[in-house]
Amino acid sequence: MLPRFATLLAGLSLAGLAQAAATHYPLSVDNCGVPQTFAQPPARAVAIGQAGSEILYALDLGDRLVGTSLWFNNVLPEFKAQNDRIERLADNEPSFEAVLGKRPQLVVAQFEWAVGAQGVVATREQFAELDIPTYLLPSDCEGKDNLVGADGTRLQTFKVASLYKSISQLAEIFDVQERGAALNAALQGSLLHARQQLADKDLTHTSALFWFSSADLALDPYVAGRQGVADFMLQTLGVRNVVESSEEWPTVGWETLARANPTWLIVARMDRRRYPADDYRKKLEFLRSDPVTRNMDAVKQGRIIVLDADAMQAGIRLFRGLEVLSTAFASGKAPQP
16 A cells, blocks of 8 residues: 555544544445345455455454455565465455355455356355355446456446445444545545646547456457446546447457557456466567557557556456556556556
């Protein structure tokens, strides 16, 4: 987390304490159209997805987490102490049995493809049959159809309010509303700072492309579509996404992308290794050697930003990502990876 962000969060915590009210149980929460009821704060939670895990860490709820899974990047340094005490059930999605083995009183899921109508871990109904509440981050269900496209299709533009909502609701479920209020205030301040860095910049003709990964470097890449989280980052900073699909992460051919010739290329850095292109160094090598991509202006002029993959998702790293992009766009220089 950026030092300025951490300082802002610490400074806001006392203000949050004075404003928040205690949770009254039983608490009923509408989550993605599925009501969930809590008789008391969950003492044992499992997170399926890095974003949910790090939100709980940011709320200082690591002592309630008994299992975590589905990580793209290593944990942020300030959360390492909390994370080290918690079992990693799987680097990617865990099995249903592994989750049940932790006897959770709550399962927090980052993606509906993991826990949803066609969940690869389980459906929400399967957990409900065992009286285990589930909480899906609203950013992955609101204004989105997860049955269309590999990673779902946005029917409406991603709204950052859905992320603030998830923080507020999780804070209410665990009865730590003051921490939720402070965290949201810090995130809002970070977003404002990222915008302010570009206040005097004309980015009317600036465009960008997010490259997440590729099933194989010889195949079309997974890139960020319109209306999703990554596109929100560009819109927030006044930069145009060259991809027009409404799918969250569609595959698009390099010939098409090269013709669009974006001003900036933003490639995901991952610590997971599901695909060869999860390694950002392989992405850079491909971009600089492929006969199509090596002639793109962003490649020739070194305008390639390496960004943590989870900063392209709806979690607290999104705001760190915004500041990295804002700084690069303001200076015209890509940071060292």
